[in-house]
Amino acid sequence: MGANVENEWWKELNLNYSGENNFASFFSSEGNIHMYPAKAVPEMVSSLLKKLKEQYSISKVLDPFVGSGTVALESKYLGMDFYGSDMNPLSILLTRTKALTVQKTAFIESTLRGFTDSIVTKYSSQTLVKLFAFENIDFWFKTNNIREISFLKEEIDCFLRKSVGKNRETFSLILLTAFSSTIRESSLTRNNEFKLYRMSPSDIKKFEIDSLLVFKDKISNLLSMLVETNKISTNETTTNIKLNNAKNLSCFINKGIDAILTSPPYGDSQSTVAYGQFSKLSLQWSKDLLSRYLGIQTEAENVDEYLLGGKRSTSTVSLRMILRRSETLRELFRSMRMNCSEEINNQRKLLSSLKVLQNNILEGTFNYKFLENNKELFELIRERIRLDFFRIYNTSTALTNKQIKVSAEESRDEFFNSLKRNINNKAMLRHLESKIPFVSETIKRKIKATPRRVRSILHFFKELYLVVEQTDKVLSSEGVQAWIVGHRTILGSINVDMAGILNDWFVSMGYSKITTLHRQYSFKRLPHHINSTASRKNEIKTMMQEHIVVVRKIKEKLI
Structure with missing residues (x-):
């Protein structure tokens, strides 16, 4: 069947869902089992699976990046066997919980609700609690929450140790998922961020939370969703x-997998979504329990360096080979090299201008217009002054994060307005001159970092190609693949055509290109623009669309 005919099948598919990102496509719920970065939209995943099942009669789905388990749950609901993998231990916990079939529902519910009631009562009369500890625990948690979570951990361990038989796994998945979510909510992290950022002193002072009551609520919410899921999804399927x-992915060879549906990382964790940072605190608290009761080992508490493109992740694929197999990637490589050369020349010019500025201040010939005319240099210096004020305000317990940010920007503007009015103010000029070495170091770091950034991007693509190769090895003849990707911006201005690169690679492997679908983000947790890290002035567009590459493996011909 020709690709143009197959393409017609997809035209009626509308993937631009709006509203809340629900727990599942098949029932509405305001709750969720756990926060997780970059969750796939259940309705979109369901629509894709239904279409693949309708047109290609698929029955076994693989997701090599399971994330929070959306593909696993939607596959189960549609009666398909699911196979999945991830390097993040928290991801494995959440996916196994989401795809869990709860047997003896009434017994599980009553037992766990009784357990949560008992620990709240027991804690109120507890005088001695063995405190859990790890590096910087008191930086991320208040003393009372450390005590509550330590008590909770001991109680969970004791409960699971006494559990026997098939129920132990069910109890472990539910309790440890709720425990992880409680840790996240009880921490002093800014919970709307996926990277580890601490609250402002003002927000910390106001932060009051009862971790035991949070845990009780998490258990209740999780049980409600799992029970509801079990009522609706009655299909007997395999989940691995x-x-x-x-x-x-050799562990999945010969499983008869006829479909791959996945949403890979858009880049290395350092520059995109920091899955490891997001999961770190939960794993520090619970890695021993995950290992003891679920066999989920934690080799590294922060997995970012081991994920695709990470510093500790290695690849045996040659750059020449992956470039040869994708014209889109070759064009990206050319653009990056040109951008890199231009950026380094520009930064060297900034260093020269910075030296002129320093000499002018020291010689008493400072001219404010020289700063204004060198806009990029001016913004770098303004940012350094802003950081000074930010650090001062950040010690205050009376200001929120937003107020600290606004106050720092206002004080910076006031400093430069005053300097412009009185360019001979020696104290202000001395302060300005004292920032020059820091700005110089920033520029020199960027000169060194730009070529490294190009290499790290190419390293990510070498590793991604390895995954593409692996999916081809486990996929049966005439099987289909659907990859959900975003087109990110790199080096400040270059748009990465991930869909184009993937299509090129699959075609080079002998796949038939079926279609590339596009949808608008509606549940995106990123702003429409982000600022460059050097000056925080240049706006960079973030990903506002997702693209779904759909290809089919051509049947091998007998010779």
């Missing part, structure tokens, strides 16, 4: 989820 590196 492994803590595994997607660069080696």
Whole structure:
């Protein structure tokens, strides 16, 4: 069947869902089992699976990057066997919980609700609690929450140790998922961020939370969703989820997998979504329990360096080969090299201008217009002054994060307005001159970092190609693949055509290109623009669309 005919099948598919990102496509719920970065939209995943099932009769789905388990749950609901992997232990916990079939529902519910009631009562009369500890625990948690979570951990351990038989896994998944979510909510992190940022002193002072009551609420919410899921999804299916590196999917060979549906990382964790940072605190608290009761091992508490493109992740693929197999990637490589050369020349000019500025201040010939005419240099210096004020205000317990940010910007503007009115103010000029070495170091770091950034981007693509190769090895003849990707912006201005690169690679492997679908983000947790890290002035557009690459493996011909 020709690709143009197959393409017609997809035209009626509308993937631009709006509203809340629900727990599942098949029932509405305001709750969720756990926060997780970059969750796929259940309705979109369901629509894709239904279409693939209708047109290609798929029955076994693989997701090499399971994330929070959306593909796993939607596959189960549609009566398909699911296979999945991820390197993040928290991801494995959440996916196994989401795809869990709860047997003896009434017994599980009553037992766990009784357990949460008992720990709240027991804690009120507890005088001695063995406190859990790890590095910087008191930086991320208040003393009373450390005590509450330590008590909770001991109680969970004691409860699971006494559990026997098939119920132990069910109890473990539910309790440890709720425990992880409680840790997240009880921490002094800014909970709307996925990277580890601490609250302002003002917000910390106001932060009051009862971790035991949070845990009780998490258990209740989780039980409600799992019970509801079990009522609706009655299909008997196989679910096989492994803590595994997607660069080696040999454990899934000969499983008869006829569909791949996945949403890979858009880049390395350092520059995109920091899955490891997001999961770190939960794993520090619970890694021993995950290992003891679920067999989920935690080799590293922060997995970012081991994920695709990470510093500790290695690749055996040659750059020449992946470039040869994708014209889109070759064009990206050319653009990055040109951008890199231009950026380094520009930064060297900034260093020269900075030296002139320093000499002018020291010689008493400072001219404010020289600063204004060198806009990029001016913004770098303004940012350094802003940081000074930010650090001062950040010690205040009376200001929120937003107020600190606004106050720092206002004080910076006031400083430069005053300097412009009185360019001979020696104290202000001395302060300005004292910032020059810091700005110089920032520029020099960027000169060194720009070529490294190009290499790290190419390293990510080498590793992603390995995953593509692995999916091809486990996919049966005439099987289909659907990859959900975003087109991110790199090096400040270059748009990465991920869909184009993937399509090129699949075609080079002998796949038939079926279609590339596009949808608008509606549940995006990123702003429409982000600021460059150097000056915080240049706006960079973030991803506002998702693209779904759909390809089919051509049947091998007998010779």
